Amino acid sequence: MTPITTRSTCPYCGVGCGVLIESEGSQITGVRGDPQHPANFGKLCTKGQTLHLTTTPAITRQARLLHPMQRVQRGAPAQAIAWDAALDLAADRFASTIEEHGPDAVGFYISGQLLTEDYYAFNKLAKGLIGTNNIDTNSRLCMSSAVAGYKLTLGADAPPACYDDVNHAQCLFIVGSNAAFAHPVLFRRIEEAKRNNPDMKVIVADPRRTDTAGLADLYLPLQPGSDVMLFHGLLHIMLWEGWTDNAYIAAHTTGFEALKSLVREHTPERVAQVCGLTRDDLFTAARWFAQSPATLSLYCQGLNQSSSGTAKNATLINLHLATAQIGKPGAGPFSLTGQPNAMGGREVGGLANLLSAHRDMANPQHRAEVAALWGVPSVPEKPGLSAVELFEAAADGQVKVLWIACTNPAQSMPDQATVRRALQRAEFVVVQEAFATAATCDFADLLLPATSWGEKDGTVTNSERRISRVRPAVPAPGQARHDWRTAVDLAQRLEVRLRPGQPTLFPYPDAESLWLEHRESTRGRDLDITGLSYAMLQQQGPQQWPLRAGDAQGKPRLYEDGVFPTPDGKARFAALPFVPLAEPRESRYPFSLITGRLRDQWHGMTRTGSLGRLFGHVAEPCVQLHPQDMERRGLREGDLVQVTSKRGSILLPAQASDEVGLSQAFIAMHWGAEYLSGQSNTGEPLAGVNALTTSAYCPGSKQPELKHAAVKVLKAELP
Ligand code: SF4
Structure with a gap:
């Protein structure tokens, strides 16, 4: 059999490394880093290097879900069911629940591991066809604070920097990120940059002395949850020492006076005491950050997975705006996405409070634009339930039917007991999954087999806004189907029940046709990709957004002209106070x-x-x-x-x-x-x-x- 090489993308993390998949017939036989992919230039971490070993026939037989399965009674073994019968059953249960209790009685919980095309189909199904915004994603657990922080300060959910900025930075501020473990190939680039530029200063702020902290010139072991206090304290020192860029602040920002008054009380002594740091280290960090020719902040779940997540993101961005460390090579606030396509999900509005192409559900014009694009009378105004709210509502009996795709909430959601109660109380639970071993499968009334890495076809977007193709190297095992295909199959069946006699809103023969509609939704938006096509990705490789019609390539970094996507073109300082942890240590739980x-x-x-x-x-x-x-x-x-x-x-x-x-x-x-x-x-x-x-x-x-x-x-x- 002739070996074939297929160019695709690693399915694990937001670095988004390119891979070359070797296959023979229906078996993947090897994987290598793609030397031409700009995210990794041929490198892979241990997880990426072993991807092919997760697809052996023995593992597929043991771990994969290969046929639709129905559980007639909770707790009983699941039995095989034909695809058509399974989809009819699901459509009947969804339609009857919607008719009896209204569209908000159903909910979808999807995943940052879905491809952009999958995400788009599910969001149109829920928000356009059914008329509920109850569709959220495990990306809520990963990066929704980064979304909120960018929108609040810079006016759009767009990370302004790129991986190449690591090579131009003179100061790296890594906070709430163990990149050495979570983004290993990017961390190798950081190590190389430091080796090549011994003058580069690396500051790592993290309660744990992680492997990432091992690279630091200055390690700040701050107390858990004290990040906002730290950022306000650093700004206090910058103001005190005259290290802010007043010309940039005056020309390109608003709201600085309110922030100045807020940080006045954040003296180095107070901040040192709350954060558990020394005054000297605070001064050193403030000086390196503000006075370096280019400072790049890299941050992740330590900032995002927090009851102050928005404030942590926004107050870090304050530091970049106050010192003009943004919009130039090697500078900017750069949030790292945990999952391979958390960014693609953001692009299609894949959260319960967002709409396609970075539109806001609260904005009537945005709702009207999306409704027109989808060919529906309207898109509901009321924000849907976020991940935690969705499972709490199901545990309370308000959400009666759940569809879960490509994620494992029984294990990954916080407060597992409530989530399990939700899955038990829901009247009908569909789990669309590649792996039968996921804990959530035990709660499913209907299990639908999904394709996985090496089989899927579509696109993903990594942390630096770079869109890459995901290509199939082998056929789907058993009866597994692409996630977008299953969403479209359900939608077409629901249309027959909810809007009989009308032409379908889901006329998609393949992933590319979905992507083309997504592309059209971005026209004129900050993430405009009307100049991009599958053919361009094939010929020229992965591309960053925005990439407007007529552009030869995308933009590596944003806001170089100092103009931000806000009504007045200026970035906004966020005067948000420090709020302690939701559940601080106490004598019984020390x-x-x-x-x-x-x-x-x-x-x-x-x-x-x-x-x-x-x-x-x-x-x-x-x-x-x-x-x-x-x-x-x-x-x-x-x-x-x-x-x-x-x-x-x-x-x-x-x-x-x-x-x-x-x-x-x-x-x-x-x-x-x-x-x-x-x-x-x-x-x-x-x-x-x-x-x-x-x-x-x-x-x-x-x-x-x-x-x-x-x-x-x-x-x-x-x-
Ligand atoms: Fe995959 Fe992330 Fe490792 Fe790259 S760094 S090979 S994307 S897991």
Whole structure:
């Protein structure tokens, strides 16, 4: 059989590395980094290098969902059902629920791992056809605070920088990001830039001394949740020392006076005390940030997954605006997306409060534009339920039917007990999934098999606004179908029931036809891609947006002219106060639980958990504690401990680590039911760290505070 090479994109993280897939017949035999892809120039991390091993026939047989399955009774084994019968059943249940209870009685929970075309089809289905904005995504857990922060300050959800800026920066401010584990290929670029430019200063602010902090010239071990206090404190010092750029502030921004008055009280002494830092380090950080010729901030979940997520993002952007560290090579606030297509989801308005092409649901003109594009009378005005709200509403019986695609909320959502209650109480749950091993599958009335990496066709957008093609190298296994295809099949069946006799709104024979409609939706918008086509992506490779009709290529960086997409063209300072953690440590729960990624695992391990070699780095779950905390509690390495929050408790071994500070406990987010057990505070069995986490969320972005919960750690009493 002749080996074939197919150019595609890694499905794991927001770096968006290009891959070359080797295949023979229906089997993927190898994977290499694509030397021509500008995100990685041929490099891959351990997860990317082993992608082909997750597609072997043995793993596909064991782990993949290969046929539609129906569970006639909850708790009973699922039985095979034909595709047509499954889709008819789903359409009947959706239509009858909508007719009886209204469109807001149904909800969709989708994923930043879906392709842009999948995302577009699901959003049109929910917001256009059904008439509900109850469609949210696991990207809510990943980057909705970054969206809110950019819109509030810069006027649009558009990261202004690009990866190449790492090579031009003289100061890198990495905050709330363990890029060494979460964005490894980008981190290698940072390491190389530092090697090539020893004068470059790297500041890392993180409660944990991560591998990323190992690269820092200045490490700021700030207390969990104190980021806004830090950013206000740095601005206070910059003002005090005359390090702000007053000409830039006057010409290109508004709102600085209000912010100045807010930060007046944030003296270095007060900030040092709240953040747990030294006054000298604050001055050094402020000086390097403000006085460097080019300062680039890189940030991720430490800022986003917070009950102050919007404020953390916006007050960091304040620093860039106050010092004119934006709109030039090597400078800008650059949020990193966790998932491979969180950015593509943002482009199609894939959140419960957004509409296509960065339009706002609250804006009547935007709603009318989208309704006209979709050929529907209107798009509902009321914002839909965000991820946490959607599952809370299902647990309360308000949302009666749930459709979950390409995500595993039973493991990944905070406050696992509530999510499981929601899945049990919902009258009908459809799970569209590639992997039968996902915990959420246990709650499905209907399981629909989806295609996965190496089989899918469409596009994704990475952290630097670069759109790449995802191409199929092998046919779908079993009866698995593309996610967009299943969304369109459901939509066409629902049309027959909800708007009989009218022409279909979903006339899509392939992924490209969906993408072309998405492209049209961007015309005249900040992310305009009317100059882009699948053919251009084929001939010229991945491209950044915006790329307007007539442009030869996209824009690597934004706001170089100092004009922002706001009504007056000026960026807006955000005078937002510091607000403490939703659940601070207290005497009964004296530890800060911090969650995060491991280097070699991905999300709930449905894909990476099948490979022994990815357990070489970290073999089993543990809770990391500071050696002094271990000693004070009489704990030895490997002792089993009970980690307990107000919501539940899990059992796992303790490990002494200098990476965590005093009164901190770190648990990786990946481990599920196969690896550790636990229970809710009412005694139901639970698994994973989200048995403990809180669903408190940021009022601006509705992103939950997955990064922090108050816990106690006690030596387990074994029978
Ligand atoms: Fe894949 Fe991210 Fe690793 Fe690149 S850095 S190979 S995109 S997981």
